[in-house]
Amino acid sequence: MFSKIFSSKTLPSDAKQTLVDSLNRYRSENFPQGILYPDIDPEITLEKGNDIVIKLSLPFPCNSEIQLLTEMLTKEVKQTVRFDVKYNVKPVRRHELLGIKNIIAIASGKGGVGKSTTAVNLAYALIAEGASVGILDADIYGPSVPTLLGLKGAKPSSDDGKLLTPINANGLSAMSLGFLVDEDDATVWRGPMASRAFSQLLNETDWQGIDYLIVDMPPGTGDIQLTLSQQVPVAASVVITTPQDIALADAIKGIAMFEQVKVPVLGIIENMSYHQCENCGHQSHLFGEGGGQRVANKYDTQLLGQLPLDVSIRRDADQGVSPLLTDNTSNISEQYRKIARTIAAQLYLQLDSRSPNTAKLLIED
CATH class of the missing domain: 3.40.50.300 (P-loop containing nucleotide triphosphate hydrolases)
Structure with missing residues (x-):
C-alpha cells in the first residue's frame, strides 16, 4: 500500500518506515481505527529544506489532533514534519438544502x-x-x-x-x-x-x-x-x-x-x-x-x-x-x-x- 505514496527522491528508508509505523500505530478517541482509514491514502513527500510533508484527506475537522501528530512525528524522525490536510466533510443525511x-x-x-x-x-x-x-x-x-x-x-x-x-x-x-x-x-x-x-x-x-x-x-x-x-x-x-x-x-x-x-x-x-x-x-x-x-x-x-x-x-x-x-x-x-x-x-x-x-x-x- 505504501510503496506508491512516497517521493522516491531522498527520503531515507528508515524515516519512511518510522512514519509508516507511527501512522499505523496512532489511535485516539476520534480515530479508534487509526488515522489511516481503509479509504484514506496519504502522500508523503520531501520538500525543499528537507521538510517531510504528509498530504491526506480526512472526513472530519481535527486541527488540534493534527498538531499533536505533527509534534509526535517530528520528534520520532528528528526531522520537520508538516501535514497538508484537506477535510472532506460529507452530508450524513441526504437532503436538498443548498449550501x-x-x-x-x-x-x-x-x-x-x-x-x-x-x-x-x-x-x-x-x-x-x-x-x-x-x-x-x-x-x-x-x-x-x-x-x-x-x-x-x-x-x-x-x-x-x-x-x-x-x-x-x-x-x-x-x-x-x-x-x-x-x-x-x-x-x-x-x-x-x-x-x-x-x-x-x-x-x-x-x-x-x-x-x-x-x-x-x-x-x-x-x-x-x-x-x-x-x-x-x-x-x-x-x-x-x-x-x-x-x-x-x-x-x-x-x-x-x-x-x-x-x-x-x-x-x-x-x-x-x-x-x-x-x-x-x-x-x-x-x-x-x-x-x-x-x-x-x-x-x-x-x-x-x-x-x-x-x-x-x-x-x-x-x-x-x-x-x-x-x-x-x-x-x-x-x-x-x-x-x-x-x-x-x-x-x-x-x-x-x-x-x-x-x-x-x-x-x-
Missing part, C-alpha cells in the same frame, strides 16, 4: 442553561478545527446570537434579491431574526407564524457550502423544534443542561422529543458543571454533581463535556466575543474544541451509514 452539508441542533429543555453561548462557542470551535460553519438563531422570540457575536444592528444583504447573505462574524456565517427586526421590538407571533419565519431563515439564506450549520434552538419542545424535526434532515442534536435536578428533568424531555421524532441525540453537554477557584484551583459543584452523566447513561448517549461556570465566558458573551477568538489555546477554548472534535468525529463514525430521516409527529387526542 449546507450537516445540520446540528443545539437544544435545551429549559432556558437559562447557557445554550446559546455554548452554541456560538461550539461553532467557533469547529472553525478552529478546520471546518466551514454557519449558525442559525432559531429562537424567534428572543434571538441572542447577534448580541453574542457583537453584531447588534447588523443587517444582512441580498445579492440576487432572493436569498439573504449571512453576516460574516470572524469567519462564522450567521443568520438571525435579530438582524431583521429592531432590537427592542417584541416578536408577538403565534406558533405557526414563528415556524414559518424559521423556515424562511433556513431556506432563504445563501449558506455557501458550509460543512456544519449549528442551529441554536429555542428552549423547550414547541413549534420550532417540531418544524425542524419534521421538515429538515437534521444530522444530530446536542442537548445542553446544567447539573441541577430541575434542568436535568427538562433536558430529559428534550431528549425524549428528539427520540420521538427520530432525530439522533449525539450527546449531552453539562454546562456550569463546576466553578474552579482562580487562586487555589479547588472545584466547587454549585449546582450538583454527576447529573449529566446519569442522564447520558440512562438514555444510552454520551456526555460530550463538562464546561465550567467561568467569569471569562460571561464576560466574553457580554462583549460579543468568543474565547476561541481571544485565546484559542486557553483551557476554556480547548474544552470547547475537544467537544467540537468529538461531535464532528461522532457524526462521521456513528451516523455516516444511517439513512435519511425526516419524521412526522402524530399527535392524538
Whole structure:
C-alpha cells in the first residue's frame, strides 16, 4: 500500500518506515481505527529544506489532533514534519438544502442553561478545527446570537434579491431574526407564524457550502423544534443542561422529543458543571454533581463535556466575543474544541451509514 505514496527522491528508508509505523500505530478517541482509514491514502513527500510533508484527506475537522501528530512525528524522525490536510466533510443525511452539508441542533429543555453561548462557542470551535460553519438563531422570540457575536444592528444583504447573505462574524456565517427586526421590538407571533419565519431563515439564506450549520434552538419542545424535526434532515442534536435536578428533568424531555421524532441525540453537554477557584484551583459543584452523566447513561448517549461556570465566558458573551477568538489555546477554548472534535468525529463514525430521516409527529387526542 505504501510503496506508491512516497517521493522516491531522498527520503531515507528508515524515516519512511518510522512514519509508516507511527501512522499505523496512532489511535485516539476520534480515530479508534487509526488515522489511516481503509479509504484514506496519504502522500508523503520531501520538500525543499528537507521538510517531510504528509498530504491526506480526512472526513472530519481535527486541527488540534493534527498538531499533536505533527509534534509526535517530528520528534520520532528528528526531522520537520508538516501535514497538508484537506477535510472532506460529507452530508450524513441526504437532503436538498443548498449550501449546507450537516445540520446540528443545539437544544435545551429549559432556558437559562447557557445554550446559546455554548452554541456560538461550539461553532467557533469547529472553525478552529478546520471546518466551514454557519449558525442559525432559531429562537424567534428572543434571538441572542447577534448580541453574542457583537453584531447588534447588523443587517444582512441580498445579492440576487432572493436569498439573504449571512453576516460574516470572524469567519462564522450567521443568520438571525435579530438582524431583521429592531432590537427592542417584541416578536408577538403565534406558533405557526414563528415556524414559518424559521423556515424562511433556513431556506432563504445563501449558506455557501458550509460543512456544519449549528442551529441554536429555542428552549423547550414547541413549534420550532417540531418544524425542524419534521421538515429538515437534521444530522444530530446536542442537548445542553446544567447539573441541577430541575434542568436535568427538562433536558430529559428534550431528549425524549428528539427520540420521538427520530432525530439522533449525539450527546449531552453539562454546562456550569463546576466553578474552579482562580487562586487555589479547588472545584466547587454549585449546582450538583454527576447529573449529566446519569442522564447520558440512562438514555444510552454520551456526555460530550463538562464546561465550567467561568467569569471569562460571561464576560466574553457580554462583549460579543468568543474565547476561541481571544485565546484559542486557553483551557476554556480547548474544552470547547475537544467537544467540537468529538461531535464532528461522532457524526462521521456513528451516523455516516444511517439513512435519511425526516419524521412526522402524530399527535392524538
